[in-house]
Amino acid sequence: MVRLQKSIDKRNALIKATIKLVNNNGFHAAPMSKIAKTASVSPATIYLYFEGKQDLVNKTYLEVKSSFTTYAFATYTKDVDIESGFKKIWYRIAEFKLKKCDEAMFLSQCDNTPMIDEDCRKEGIKHLQPLLDLWKKGKEEGIIMPLSDYVLYAYTINPLSFLMVAQKRGVFKLTKEQINAAYTAAWNSIKKNNKNK
Amino acid sequence: MVRLQKSIDKRNALIKATIKLVNNNGFHAAPMSKIAKTASVSPATIYLYFEGKQDLVNKTYLEVKSSFTTYAFATYTKDVDIESGFKKIWYRIAEFKLKKCDEAMFLSQCDNTPMIDEDCRKEGIKHLQPLLDLWKKGKEEGIIMPLSDYVLYAYTINPLSFLMVAQKRGVFKLTKEQINAAYTAAWNSIKKNNKNK
Amino acid sequence: MVRLQKSIDKRNALIKATIKLVNNNGFHAAPMSKIAKTASVSPATIYLYFEGKQDLVNKTYLEVKSSFTTYAFATYTKDVDIESGFKKIWYRIAEFKLKKCDEAMFLSQCDNTPMIDEDCRKEGIKHLQPLLDLWKKGKEEGIIMPLSDYVLYAYTINPLSFLMVAQKRGVFKLTKEQINAAYTAAWNSIKKNNKNK
Amino acid sequence: MVRLQKSIDKRNALIKATIKLVNNNGFHAAPMSKIAKTASVSPATIYLYFEGKQDLVNKTYLEVKSSFTTYAFATYTKDVDIESGFKKIWYRIAEFKLKKCDEAMFLSQCDNTPMIDEDCRKEGIKHLQPLLDLWKKGKEEGIIMPLSDYVLYAYTINPLSFLMVAQKRGVFKLTKEQINAAYTAAWNSIKKNNKNK
DNA sequence: CATGAATGAGGATTCATTCAT
DNA sequence: TATGAATGAATCCTCATTCAT
Numbered sequence: 001m002v003r004l005q006k007s008i009d010k011r012n013a014l015i016k017a018t019i020k021l022v023n024n025n026g027f028h029a030a031p032m033s034k035i036a037k038t039a040s041v042s043p044a045t046i047y048l049y050f051e052g053k054q055d056l057v058n059k060t061y062l063e064v065k066s067s068f069t070t071y072a073f074a075t076y077t078k079d080v081d082i083e084s085g086f087k088k089i090w091y092r093i094a095e096f097k098l099k100k101c102d103e104a105m106f107l108s109q110c111d112n113t114p115m116i117d118e119d120c121r122k123e124g125i126k127h128l129q130p131l132l133d134l135w136k137k138g139k140e141e142g143i144i145m146p147l148s149d150y151v152l153y154a155y156t157i158n159p160l161s162f163l164m165v166a167q168k169r170g171v172f173k174l175t176k177e178q179i180n181a182a183y184t185a186a187w188n189s190i191k192k193n194n195k196n197k
Numbered sequence: 198m199v200r201l202q203k204s205i206d207k208r209n210a211l212i213k214a215t216i217k218l219v220n221n222n223g224f225h226a227a228p229m230s231k232i233a234k235t236a237s238v239s240p241a242t243i244y245l246y247f248e249g250k251q252d253l254v255n256k257t258y259l260e261v262k263s264s265f266t267t268y269a270f271a272t273y274t275k276d277v278d279i280e281s282g283f284k285k286i287w288y289r290i291a292e293f294k295l296k297k298c299d300e301a302m303f304l305s306q307c308d309n310t311p312m313i314d315e316d317c318r319k320e321g322i323k324h325l326q327p328l329l330d331l332w333k334k335g336k337e338e339g340i341i342m343p344l345s346d347y348v349l350y351a352y353t354i355n356p357l358s359f360l361m362v363a364q365k366r367g368v369f370k371l372t373k374e375q376i377n378a379a380y381t382a383a384w385n386s387i388k389k390n391n392k393n394k
Numbered sequence: 395m396v397r398l399q400k401s402i403d404k405r406n407a408l409i410k411a412t413i414k415l416v417n418n419n420g421f422h423a424a425p426m427s428k429i430a431k432t433a434s435v436s437p438a439t440i441y442l443y444f445e446g447k448q449d450l451v452n453k454t455y456l457e458v459k460s461s462f463t464t465y466a467f468a469t470y471t472k473d474v475d476i477e478s479g480f481k482k483i484w485y486r487i488a489e490f491k492l493k494k495c496d497e498a499m500f501l502s503q504c505d506n507t508p509m510i511d512e513d514c515r516k517e518g519i520k521h522l523q524p525l526l527d528l529w530k531k532g533k534e535e536g537i538i539m540p541l542s543d544y545v546l547y548a549y550t551i552n553p554l555s556f557l558m559v560a561q562k563r564g565v566f567k568l569t570k571e572q573i574n575a576a577y578t579a580a581w582n583s584i585k586k587n588n589k590n591k
Numbered sequence: 592m593v594r595l596q597k598s599i600d601k602r603n604a605l606i607k608a609t610i611k612l613v614n615n616n617g618f619h620a621a622p623m624s625k626i627a628k629t630a631s632v633s634p635a636t637i638y639l640y641f642e643g644k645q646d647l648v649n650k651t652y653l654e655v656k657s658s659f660t661t662y663a664f665a666t667y668t669k670d671v672d673i674e675s676g677f678k679k680i681w682y683r684i685a686e687f688k689l690k691k692c693d694e695a696m697f698l699s700q701c702d703n704t705p706m707i708d709e710d711c712r713k714e715g716i717k718h719l720q721p722l723l724d725l726w727k728k729g730k731e732e733g734i735i736m737p738l739s740d741y742v743l744y745a746y747t748i749n750p751l752s753f754l755m756v757a758q759k760r761g762v763f764k765l766t767k768e769q770i771n772a773a774y775t776a777a778w779n780s781i782k783k784n785n786k787n788k
Numbered sequence: 789c790a791t792g793a794a795t796g797a798g799g800a801t802t803c804a805t806t807c808a809t
Numbered sequence: 810t811a812t813g814a815a816t817g818a819a820t821c822c823t824c825a826t827t828c829a830t
Binding site for chain 3: 618700
Binding site for chain 5: 401404435436438439
């Protein structure tokens with residue numbers, strides 16, 4: 001029992017070290033030896049918790065992705081109307097990008113890299129289901145445009161990653177106003193807005 | 198044939214090889230030796246055309262970015278109204294993402310990686326000026342929402358990258374209809390909503 | 395056997411391999427890979443014991459230099475008169491050049507090459523202090539000519555290196571008689587000539 | 592004729608470049624490409640004048656060695672007594688070490704390195720004959736100690752190299768007084784000094 | 789469970805040399 | 810004669826992984 005506890009600590013330390021190093025200089029600057037050192041652990045120990053580097057990276061991705069979705073849906077309940085539900089989720093995601101900066105950065109680094117297995121990527125998306133359900137309902141009710149989920153995601157959620165990275169690079173500042181404006185843009189892009197014509 | 202001049206052909210072959218290999222398996226799977234082999238050239242030859250790997254990657258990025266913007270603005274002229282201009286550019290970019298798939302994929306891999314120098318990145322953005330000018334005018338004329346250029350980019354251009362990558366992964370198909378729908382979403386997200394005029 | 399400690403044996407083997415290879419064909423013929431092979435070790439292992447090639451070479455130099463001075467002063471005590479002391483040290487050095495031939499050859503290779511860091515070189519000279527003290531006293535007592543230590547070294551110790559290298563090249567043989575003659579030459583060159591007293 | 596002239600210029604430029612680069616950072620910092628560049632010549636051109644790097648280095652050595660001995664014996668004539676003759680030669684050599692600093696430095700770098708072929712080395716020593724003849728006569732006349740030529744060289748000429756290198760390193764200054772003192776040391780070390788006892 | 793030492797395979801880069809002109 | 814481009818082999822070094830303890 002006690003040993004098991006200790007183990008989880010080490011596993012977490014390794015995950016954290018991976019995130020930190022990848023964020024600092026990208027995947028190519030996160031060798032196993034450095035990850036081990038950052039986690040105050042022997043290189044050999046990593047292989048007690050993970051099958052290898054690929055596995056470590058994948059597991060880290062899943063962990064962070066799960067943390068992301070948990071955060072996103074923490075305050076969401078199905079019993080609200082489409083726009084309110086969407087708004088709630090969207091703002092939670094925006095909040096995540098701002099508050100859990102390390103994790104958000106890590107996810108964005110994972111976005112377009114072949115470092116993450118395709119299977120693992122699919123696994124990571126599963127937890128997004130509540131949002132997909134919401135969209136489905138929204139489309140059925142004629143409130144949201146009948147677009148593919150990918151398109152909806154591309155126009156509402158993904159821009160937040162782009163803006164967060166821009167902020168991280170120091171070329172842009174995500175103020176409260178900017179976020180509100182971004183929400184409006186997001187909603188406008190997918191809402192069916194010809195009802196009162 | 199001609200040996201008195203460093204052959205532009207070899208340089209191009211190296212750039213192309215870099216794009217290809219990075220696209221296939223990411224930066225970490227594009228060693229100089231493989232790049233050389235792919236370009237049918239000796240490893241040492243690379244160093245006649247580029248200062249090192251960093252330089253090769255940077256130059257490749259700039260080359261592709263330039264190709265991208267050239268394509269984007271090829272049919273654009275300033276003398277049209279805001280929406281027409283935007284539409285023209287947007288569709289050219291969409292076309293680029295579809296037709297110049299390799300180059301588009303490469304650019305998306307560059308987006309969130311620290312492999313590209315920050316200076317180089319800034320250099321690459323310069324050529325986007327015509328679009329920024331258009332947006333400026335659009336904002337002044339009250340046609341486009343008064344948003345930061347980063348937000349405008351995040352909501353109109355960046356989603357295309359996301360969708361292109363999704364398509365490349367085989368989880369999504371960018372049909373003509375999808376593109377038209379995407380355009381509508383893009384425009385809706387940034388146009389000034391004048392329904393209650 | 396024991397693996398919990400970096401084995402001093404391996405370090406020594408590496409130092410020895412370096413000496414051997416440099417002696418055989420000079421610095422330029424002692425690549426890390428060959429040093430590793432000669433020491434029956436993986437190339438990567440070298441980097442557990444040394445920071446890089448520069449460090450390996452420097453450390454080897456210091457090691458040998460230290461071995462040299464230890465040998466030189468092993469039988470020397472301050473309580474003898476100047477000439478006896480000098481003679482003792484001189485003969486020990488001569489003995490070193492003959493018996494520890496590998497080390498002596500290595501040191502002579504280091505003499506005029508920029509492969510050794512200047513700092514490291516200075517460090518190596520420190521241990522020569524007893525001889526310098528002896529000289530100082532000898533000069534004060536009017537027994538040794540009032541020459542710079544560099545000149546004293548050039549005329550008494552350095553010739554031994556020259557002769558040893560010549561012997562190694564096979565063009566000359568350092569017999570006992572030659573050594574005695576060399577000692578006389580050395581002492582004559584620095585002793586205060588008191589013939590006309 | 593004109594072409595031949597030009598050729599000699601290039602050959603000389605190459606020799607000079609070799610000396611310069613080797614002096615600056617040792618043999619390992621004098622790649623063919625740099626030598627070519629320093630001599631304002633194409634790398635390929637080197638191979639028109641020399642068989643390869645080994646040959647270039649050897650020929651450079653011989654050239655410099657020849658320049659050295661020429662200088663050393665320029666003012667020497669056989670018709671003087673032993674000590675005067677020796678003194679003349681010795682001071683010329685000292686002058687060479689000071690005035691032709693580049694060449695002297697180069698020679699000292701060649702001293703203990705296996706970069707120079709043994710055959711080539713022997714060839715270089717040949718021109719020293721006048722000094723060896725002088726010594727022979729001196730020994731026969733009972734003026735110089737009956738020592739091997741190597742020992743005589745080690746105690747009279749070689750120290751000058753040592754001192755010159757020390758000066759080059761900045762740890763020692765070869766003033767006129769030092770040189771005179773050095774000469775005395777040199778002569779004392781080999782002269783048969785018990786004649787008037 | 790945990791470790792530090794050890795490693796072979798592979799990475800970027802340089803070099804002496806050659807080739808086509 | 811002279812060249813700049815081109816290169817395969819070799820160099821230093823790093824990395825993911827394993828092993829003996």
